[in-house]
Amino acid sequence: MPELPEVEIAARNLRRWMARRRIGALRADARARRLFRPGTPAALQALAGARFQTLRRIGKNLLLTFAGKSGPLGVWSHLGMTGKWLRRAAGEPAPSASRVELTLDDGAHVHYVDRRMFGRFRLVPGARFDGLSEIAALGPDPLTDGIDAAALRARLAGLRTPIKVALLDQTILAGVGNIQASESLFRAGIDPRRPARTLTGAEVKRLAAAILESIHFTLDDFAAAGADGGGADIGYVEERQTENPFLVYGRPGAPCPRCKKGTIVRMVQAQRATFFCPRCQK
DNA sequence: ACCCGTGTTCGCTG
DNA sequence: TCAGCGAACACGGG
Numbered sequence: 001m002p003e004l005p006e007v008e009i010a011a012r013n014l015r016r017w018m019a020r021r022r023i024g025a026l027r028a029d030a031r032a033r034r035l036f037r038p039g040t041p042a043a044l045q046a047l048a049g050a051r052f053q054t055l056r057r058i059g060k061n062l063l064l065t066f067a068g069k070s071g072p073l074g075v076w077s078h079l080g081m082t083g084k085w086l087r088r089a090a091g092e093p094a095p096s097a098s099r100v101e102l103t104l105d106d107g108a109h110v111h112y113v114d115r116r117m118f119g120r121f122r123l124v125p126g127a128r129f130d131g132l133s134e135i136a137a138l139g140p141d142p143l144t145d146g147i148d149a150a151a152l153r154a155r156l157a158g159l160r161t162p163i164k165v166a167l168l169d170q171t172i173l174a175g176v177g178n179i180q181a182s183e184s185l186f187r188a189g190i191d192p193r194r195p196a197r198t199l200t201g202a203e204v205k206r207l208a209a210a211i212l213e214s215i216h217f218t219l220d221d222f223a224a225a226g227a228d229g230g231g232a233d234i235g236y237v238e239e240r241q242t243e244n245p246f247l248v249y250g251r252p253g254a255p256c257p258r259c260k261k262g263t264i265v266r267m268v269q270a271q272r273a274t275f276f277c278p279r280c281q282k
Numbered sequence: 283a284c285c286c287g288t289g290t291t292c293g294c295t296g
Numbered sequence: 297t298c299a300g301c302g303a304a305c306a307c308g309g310g
Binding site (some may be wrong): 003 | 287
């Protein structure tokens with residue numbers, strides 16, 4: 001269930017698993033049609049025999065490029081709410097809810113797993129990702145591009161919608177999700193209910209810094225839990241046994257970690273949970 | 283049974 | 297034309 005940090009971890013894992021590898025065989029779950037739309041499970045067979053070349057992450061999107069038999073071949077992968085990429089050594093059983101299984105020429109299996117199937121796994125002929133309107137519409141990626149506070153403020157200037165809801169709009173910033181939105185507004189000391197256009201320049205600047213801090217904090221937490229680069233694969237939040245690493249997300253009723261006097265409140269905005277401290281977020 | 287969920291898209295309204 | 301809202305998608309866990 002990924003936001004930018006988890007998708008970044010998936011990207012690093014996939015680059016390591018797939019480097020210089022060729023896809024020997026491919027199996028696609030025929031019941032998972034919606035993941036492949038408008039393509040079909042059968043059409044994915046075009047990937048058989050293709051060699052991995054590069055992987056790019058933009059926000060929560062993974063763009064994989066392969067060298068196919070007749071030219072470049074792209075895959076657009078979005079993990080939705082429950083998508084994840086897992087590796088299994090030769091002989092190991094497939095994970096449950098595996099929707100696509102890539103058998104690599106080193107014998108390993110790479111699975112795209114997605115229980116609820118809100119994700120996407122779409123073949124992109126010629127790897128022409130710039131032809132995808134969904135990708136073209138994305139705003140800047142905080143990790144890759146940084147955040148231009150002035151540009152962000154200009155983007156928020158016309159919006160009556162609450163700042164928390166605006167942060168979930170992928171055309172404003174690509175990759176911020178429900179956790180990072182609550183966490184960064186808490187770090188910036190900004191009330192999530194404020195209409196986006198009422199934020200001052202100084203507040204947007206603070207928010208931009210807070211988004212980057214929160215993303216880096218979450219990535220570091222993953223690295224500590226899974227040792228990225230050390231060779232071990234990194235787990236996903238839902239799988240690991242460790243404590244909730246977040247400041248306010250998922251902590252209704254807890255004392256505020258900043259002011260110590262307020263209590264973290266859970267409310268619902270645009271049908272999504274928001275966590276905040278009403279005492280120190282103004 | 284009921285509510286909840288790290289996401290996005292679609293159709294409706296003003 | 298578009299901002300804003302709520303339903304829908306799909307399925308398991310508490």
